[in-house]
Amino acid sequence: MNVHRHLFFDLDHTLWDFERSSTETLSELFYEYEIGSLRKITFEEFLVSFKKINSELWHLYDHNQITKDYLRNKRFHLIFDHLGIDPKLVPSNMSQIYLARCPQKPYLIEHSLEVLEHLSQNYMLHIVTNGFKEVQGVKLKSANISHYFNCVITSECSGHKKPSKEIFTYALELTGAQLKEAVMIGDNLATDIKGAQAAGMDCIFFNPERIAHNEKLFKEITTLIELKNIY
Structure with a gap:
């Protein structure tokens, strides 16, 4: 389950x-x-x-x-x-x-809109990013996806950058999410995945280039549309 x-x-x-x-x-x-x-x-x-x-x-x-x-x-x-x-x-x-x-620029990775629309029906969606606060907000609005997210956690507002586990701990506290309820989805094995794992979170590695690795993961996907099969 x-x-x-x-x-x-x-x-x-x-x-x-x-x-x-x-x-x-x-x-x-x-x-x-x-x-x-x-x-x-x-x-x-x-x-x-x-x-x-x-x-x-x-x-x-x-x-x-x-x-x-x-x-x-x-x-x-x-x-x-x-x-x-x-x-x-x-x-x-x-x-x-x-x-x-x-x-x-309004450009999104393939299937982003379809997947966000699907997931937002039953899940709380959040952003965790090392990008600059003022810039990331513009991106979300320009791509017309800001309304899908409950919280946007940046390294600047948390005081920590990925892969530091502290930014993920901060994200859990800010959103009120229990550790077992949370999963991190990202394309960077070093910052997104290893950082979240250090905080004890499940992770889904978005790996469109099929980069070889030896990490033990909750899930690995090569296209975002695969998230619809998981959730």
Whole structure:
């Protein structure tokens, strides 16, 4: 018998399509600022560099090695440097425009709406995210899914980041969920899954790329639609 009553979701890459949203925003900026003319680089090269640097910065941020402001303010300078472009040539408002535009993209991972509509009929749905509070709220509204969630727990409001077990303990306390009633659903094995497991929660690993691992999980899915078979 299923005892789960509270389903906690990660947002980026699990429900909200960060890759599509970010790529579209970066394409707009690349051509608006004519970045390719600075060193004869293609958009594809710019995108590859962004993904590399952004991933490295978020890893550092998740492990409390850099601040939110450093990530935001230095990201494009590091990308330009990685591409062999003088970081001083980064447009002064490029970071601000990226941060303003990207969250307004309405793109969701396939089956998100259908699954949220189904689950919301019988379960309490929540978000647990390391994303910045002001940005995550915009994403939820832009994608028209904010009404599905009872609570949105960010690392900033909890004072802890995934994979710290404290953010999950905070989420349980805030929502009034008992441990046995809770399950965490996310795409990141290191932050979403291991963090929630450390707090004693059941976990569902959303693994669309079929990443090999040895973790013992409550469930593993490769598409969100599979949640309808579980719940």
